[in-house]
Amino acid sequence: MCPAPVSEGDNRGYIIPIGGGEEKELDPIILRRFVELSGGKAANIVIVPTASQLDDTGSRYETIFRKLGVKEASSIPVTSRKDCNNPEFADRCRAASGIFITGGNQMRLSAILGGSDVAQTIRRANARGVPVAGTSAGASIMSEHMMAGGEPDSSPSEGGAVLAPGLGLTNAAVIDQHFSERNRLGRLLSAIALNPFLLGMGIDEDTAAFIDTHGVLEVIGSGTITIVDGGEMMYNSAHAAKRDQGLAMLGLKMDILHEGCHYDLNMREAFPPTEDAQTVCSI
């Protein structure tokens, strides 16, 4: 599904996929920045804990966000498709100044929320300017084509990535998380081999892509974000490979970004941190 259309005069809100395992106690720079974008002390954060099967995931994030000084933080306990029909939950999403989707299993997010009023309300809120952040499974669900599974591997293979329809807050990239930690480059490459119009975005733990209204992302956090661009591939064996066979992919571009780097998802171009911009090519 494409992102919801932006009405005249509005700007699409930030989309903030986080690679999981973000710092929550000592110096939660990612969550703090999300709160600032959501209105700071005036923020009304709605938490979507649907991916998690733990009872306290929602309340745990309520506590974290309250500690960060927001006016309101409440989770909507959507755990079944029936819950999605509860108009209160969509109403609360509509009133939110920031929406946070927790980790867990992204298939729960797509299978439970998919096509519901709650999903539609989140999409429209983002199109109106409301920031939406998601960690781990909550990061993957954001893309139109969602990374749903695949074995750990550093190389691409036939069948190496399992995709499912996601929430469609962005259609620029397929998003993977726990990226370096769980050795997921192979499945990201396998995904873009299926259709190179997609960028692949692999986000490490405790690392986030703050994607602004112009489609430019800034990296914040302690790890890296890997962007794989197959747009200029001149050959790819995905259409001819046998089951589980390694794939040929000629002409890939890859950028590995750390904190302070930017990437323009529309121009497919990476930028080093500003303070280093004058010393590039110094190696």
Add this chain to the structure above:
Amino acid sequence: MCPAPVSEGDNRGYIIPIGGGEEKELDPIILRRFVELSGGKAANIVIVPTASQLDDTGSRYETIFRKLGVKEASSIPVTSRKDCNNPEFADRCRAASGIFITGGNQMRLSAILGGSDVAQTIRRANARGVPVAGTSAGASIMSEHMMAGGEPDSSPSEGGAVLAPGLGLTNAAVIDQHFSERNRLGRLLSAIALNPFLLGMGIDEDTAAFIDTHGVLEVIGSGTITIVDGGEMMYNSAHAAKRDQGLAMLGLKMDILHEGCHYDLNMREAFPPTEDAQTVCSI
């Protein structure tokens, strides 16, 4: 060490790094092609088993090459630096029409053979036109800067690659092996982050790069070869990263090649298999 100079009228011989685990019994296409390049039935293959600590590695390859119909196949039992002074071994390398370096531990190859007459003779033989093949450790030793160690990882990190001086049959690339199988992209990227003049070449098991006298390689075997090119990197955090920290690398190019693909190591350009050349960009 740079490759030995080629005398006027000579052409450098093939260099054939193999990713380990090459098929030896049923249809040994890689070893058969090496034998053909070494003179076929007239071939005199000398086997260097120094990397291995198994007693029968040399004799096992003697049997394999004899089965492939060569006139002569014999291993030189160099297991210490003292052995390297035995003039018989250098003489046999000098008489060889093809030299094969077995797998094992590449640090044994560099530490035992390094700077010896045997090493010098192999380098000069290759510069005279004699093909040199090496599998696993025997592949890594071929490069000027040899991949000596590093943890399995799909992402680059500070300290992620340990290099040592190799035999220097080629200085175009640092060569890694058992590549997809042992998840070694991260250490290959870490190596080229140290100095992007190097190409990174990661070779899967049962897969070989047949590198001709012009520096053009052809892929043969059942796996893939990954070429990582950092020559156009515009930013790289290797000089500033903390111990074990993930590295930023902006502007990487990557080509994953399968059988029939070519790569020009001088031009840094990949080519699809000929039969597919007319259908590229068909995805």
